[in-house]
Amino acid sequence: MAAPLATLATLGVVGLGVAGADLPVATPAADLSGATYTPTGQSADLSDRTPLLSRSAKRHKVTQDVEESNELIAAAADEAETARVVRQAKKKRVKLWTTAPLNVWTSAAKGAKQVGEFEEGKQILVTGRRDNGRVEVVVKGEPRWVTAGYLSSDKPVGPAxxxxxxxxxxxxxxxxxxxxxxxxxxxxxxxxxxxxxxxxxxxxxxxxxxxxxxxxxxxxxxxxxxxxxxxxxxxxxxxxxxxxxxxxxxxxxxxxxxxxxxxxxxxxxxxxxxxxxxxx
Structure with a gap:
């Protein structure tokens, strides 16, 4: 009976030793729900990590980038066309007379900025382009816009x-x-x-x-x-x-x-x- 009892005592001691030892913490498996994987011995500080984009967010960003690129391309094309039209106007030298005082605008858009004024009876260079009720003119080499309907090919008589x-x-x-x-x-x-x-x-x-x-x-x-x-x-x-x-x-x-x-x-x-x- 001594041997079996000794054996049991030994197993008890071994069991106590195992229970009291500092064993490494098991590394968690990857969480398929989207949790970030953390290697053994590192804290799970998510503030330093780039957030993952969903597929829909990625598609939205790509679409936004394409739209911005298209806008830049369109703006550059419009600027090039405007420069070409201004060069043609200077070459052809088509001029019209103002029949009333006219405000000078930066563009034909409603939110355009007023940058000057023409007096009556002034001869100004025109490009031939019209938009939004305005006529494009050339002022000191730059494209500008005035209200349509107040320019004439005939020199005014009278006060103008x-x-x-x-x-x-x-x-x-x-x-x-x-x-x-x-x-x-x-x-x-x-x-x-x-x-x-x-x-x-x-x-x-x-x-x-x-x-x-x-x-x-x-x-x-x-x-x-x-x-x-x-x-x-x-x-x-x-x-x-x-x-x-x-x-x-x-x-x-x-x-x-x-x-x-x-x-x-x-x-x-x-x-x-x-x-x-x-x-x-």
Whole structure:
């Protein structure tokens, strides 16, 4: 009986030794549910690991990358086409006249930025492209856009015509006039071709100095348009005064507008049949 008892004692000791030993922790198998595999002796710190993308997320990212690439390609193609159109416009030099003040925009889009303004009577280079109610023009070599419907191939007459020093059909009107008065004559001549009679130098009043000009018309609307045209360009034309229908306007008192004049006794003396203008 001693031997079996010894054997049992030995097995008990061995069993206790095994139970008390520091055995390595078994490594968990890969979790098919998506848990990250952690090698033996390492902590499962997921903050340093790149998250795995699902197949749908990968497909979305690929689609997004393709769309962005297509947008870049389209933008580059549009930029190249715009540059080509601008070069053609410069070569052909097709110009139109503005018939009203026009805002200048960076593009034809509704959210475009305003970067300037054209005055009436300005000749500008156009490319021929239209979009969203606007016309493309060229300003200092750059493509810009203005509202359609306010450009004309014909040079405007009237207040929108601007100033001119081109010779007029009747050069005799310029005899005895100063340079400033000649510029007034030529500008009015081209802006209002319907006027055929002028009074230039003579021996009375301001006319004797060569600084004055009479623009002959009894048409109230036409005479008023001429007077307004002269007032709008007073600084450029170096005007001293404008007289029309018994009223006088001077740049130095422009804030007072038209000032009434006393009756001088006749339609001509009261300037009902002509616009009188004098220069410095």
């Amino acid at each position: 015509a601007g100033l001119s020093m081109a010779p007029c059909p009747d050069s005799s009107v310029e005899n005895g006039l100063t340079t400033n008065a000649i510029r007034v004559y030529r500008s009015v001549c081209h802006a209002f071709p319907q006027i055929t009679r002028y009074g230039g130098w003579d021996a009375h009043g301001e006319h004797s100095s060569g600084r004055a000009l009479d623009i002959m018309t009894s048409d109230v609307a036409l005479g008023t348009a001429i007077a307004d045209y002269l007032r709008a360009h007073a600084a450029e034309l170096h005007l001293y005064d404008v007289i029309w229908r018994q009223h006088i306007w001077t740049p130095v008192r422009s804030g007072e507008g038209w000032r009434p004049m006393s009756n001088r006794g006749s339609a001509t003396a009261n300037h009902y049949d002509h616009v009188h203008v004098s220069t410095y």
